[in-house]
């Protein structure tokens with residue numbers, strides 16, 4: 001009954017955007033039931049159920065959301081329960097008053113948990129601010145959800161492939177690919193030390209380091225250096241990257257990196273790259289497309305995959321697929 005609400009809560013959808021209408025209806029039904037049966041416990045039971053589906057959910061107990069988020073959630077819940085002229089459940093009050101006494105910070109890191117299906121979830125430590133510690137890589141960006149959903153929809157085709165992810169950030173795309181697609185090998189990369197540390201933590205937290213079969217790996221990879229290297233041991237059948245097209249200064253190095261990784265190898269599948277772009281600034285995207293053409297890389301647009309993640313979807317996003325110029329239409333492979 002609470003599945004959708006739980007999914008949004010654990011994914012840290014802004015509190016004001018949670019489905020409060022649903023909570024109101026649930027409280028209303030309990031209030032009516034209590035009145036008809038003359039049973040005052042109905043409202044307490046309902047508050048307990050809401051708490052169990054959110055703050056006391058096993059994933060939140062194991063991978064807690066930031067206190068500031070829980071505080072704001074409980075505040076809204078208490079306001080709503082009060083509108084029914086009903087006593088607030090002691091567990092809610094206790095949790096809330098404990099949080100009031102804390103010095104809450106909006107730059108605090110905390111977890112977000114994403115439920116993919118009944119048995120698969122991914123919990124990531126992420127900062128609340130989109131830019132912190134001088135990097136954009138400590139939170140999940142919107143294009144990542146899009147690309148992760150594309151991976152899930154194409155999992156059978158990805159199975160067994162050697163996958164490299166560029167600019168992995170907090171790790172949603174790589175971890176989703178690893179958990180749902182069974183790639184032959186997956187290497188997640190980034191360059192910022194704090195991002196690398198968070199990425200490692202997130203892999204360990206999802207128990208993916210020790211028991212990695214198929215193997216999963218994290219490597220530092222700075223596009224600025226990589227595209228100038230003459231040799232690299234890194235090879236890919238498929239390159240994934242989400243929300244990496246955001247700074248015109250970085251685009252030549254990013255495309256140079258893609259070009260190197262997409263270089264055809266003997267007796268191997270021609271590699272391709274799926275780059276999920278958020279369409280914020282047309283000029284930046286045009287520069288990306290210009291650089292692709294300079295490197296003799298063609299591109300096509302891919303269909304959106306069905307939505308799975310609870311997330312905000314404010315910006316239009318596109319998946320660009322970049323194979324090296326060739327006769328065969330690569331869209332036929334991934335389209």
Ligand SMILES: C[S@@+](CC[C@H](N)C(=O)[O-])C[C@H]1O[C@@H](n2cnc3c(N)ncnc32)[C@H](O)[C@@H]1O
Pocket residue numbers: 135136137138139140141142143144166167168169170171189190191192195221222223224241242243244246250
């Ligand atoms: C906007 S974030 C996107 C993170 C993640 N892919 C997502 O969609 O949530 C951009 C990512 O690119 C990485 N990045 C920026 N410049 C880079 C460079 N020169 N080499 C490698 N990664 C870089 C950042 O560290 C950050 O993780």
